Amino acid sequence: MFNLRKKNLSRSQVTPRTILMDNPHHEWIREDKLVFRFFKEALELLIETDFLKLNSEKELCFLYSPGRYASTLPSSNKYNFIILYPDMIAQVKSVDNSIALATLFHEFGHLINDHHSDKRSALIKQIEADNFAIKYKFEEELTELLNGENRTFEVVKRLENLQSYLESLSLDQ
Numbered sequence: 001m002f003n004l005r006k007k008n009l010s011r012s013q014v015t016p017r018t019i020l021m022d023n024p025h026h027e028w029i030r031e032d033k034l035v036f037r038f039f040k041e042a043l044e045l046l047i048e049t050d051f052l053k054l055n056s057e058k059e060l061c062f063l064y065s066p067g068r069y070a071s072t073l074p075s076s077n078k079y080n081f082i083i084l085y086p087d088m089i090a091q092v093k094s095v096d097n098s099i100a101l102a103t104l105f106h107e108f109g110h111l112i113n114d115h116h117s118d119k120r121s122a123l124i125k126q127i128e129a130d131n132f133a134i135k136y137k138f139e140e141e142l143t144e145l146l147n148g149e150n151r152t153f154e155v156v157k158r159l160e161n162l163q164s165y166l167e168s169l170s171l172d173q
């Protein structure tokens with residue numbers, strides 16, 4: 001109980017629901033039941049330490065933009081931004097939204113690892129973000145997603161990383 005006092009009270013009360021209900025930028029999420037449920041379930045999947053990391057100093061903010069899939073923005077003082085694109089939102093509304101969840105958890109991975117202030121290569125950051133999604137068991141969805149992409153060097157390396165993880169799983173059995 002003591003550490004409660006050290007925390008910023010308003011931050012410690014952040015929940016998946018308050019993120020979606022209280023942020024004026026989230027009107028586009030609130031106006032569609034399926035989209036709302038998707039983000040609520042995604043936020044509820046986060047284990048507490050990851051949820052707190054994403055929402056303690058700053059708060060998660062989902063913005064909608066024309067473009068492709070999803071990305072993060074250099075963060076502001078107030079928010080950790082994730083940009084969602086029409087393709088991704090179409091997946092959110094589809095019967096199986098697990099690919100959209102995988103995409104979102106990859107983006108969470110960039111934020112959790114502070115990749116905006118990270119000078120390492122884009123490939124290393126992509127793989128770290130994939131590994132965060134893998135931690136939440138989205139390896140099949142990520143593989144499916146990347147198999148639909150052009151075989152760039154980055155895509156090939158990310159698929160290799162996923163493949164070696166999947167192989168390590170089958171060795172465990």
Ligand SMILES: [Zn+2]
Nearest residue numbers: 106110126129
């Ligand atoms: Zn990425």
